[in-house]
Amino acid sequence: MRRRPDFENVNTSTLRRLDHAWFARDALVLSRALLGCYLVHERGPDEPDSPPRVARIVETEAYRGPKDLASHARAGLTRRTRTLYGEEGHAYVFFIYGMHDCFNVTCGGAGRGHAVLIRAGEPTAGFAAGARLDGPGRFSRAMGISRRLDGHDLTANPLYLCARTGRPRIDVTPRVGVAYAGEWADKPWRFIDAASSHVSRPPRKAVGRG
DNA sequence: CATATGATTCCA
């Protein structure tokens, strides 16, 4: 009988919190490293008595600073990109299309403008049955993440990241929704857990493997 | 100040 993946039986009370140094890497490296990791949000402000919400990350995209024309970093240091250009390991949360918040993890070091967009996750603990975390807008909403948490230190309560419990097989595709970015739109900088059914847009055919 | 548009989602 085939063994179940270890993340299906993970005891969320034993998860190991990632430390600051872990985030000090290029967004391309961190996009892969974040797959399978857990994001924990304790005590959402809207529901003070709810249990911690834990999601296993299954889809990420790399945004690599001002020369990457798909990235908000292309505008340079503005009020909006203050967090993006700040220290690694913090939450960069932006508002888009007049209705959605999107959650990113800053990385690579202060001043570089690197970040990883979290595009989907699997509900692991603390969610209602059938909760969907596929798509950056839905992920943020389900996790209770809004712009209030922009700039939050992701090694600190109430929102922090924990190490993965297994190593996923990775598929690679171009990024979603960045057609305006010319040659940068075609970069294969989207990474998904190839075994997950909670990915926002499964690739018809992956352009690469991890 | 005016305008265009977006790292999306939902409905028809």
Added chain:
DNA sequence: GGAATCATATGA
């Protein structure tokens, strides 16, 4: 296919 809906960036 097209609407919803507004912060941000950009240019007058």
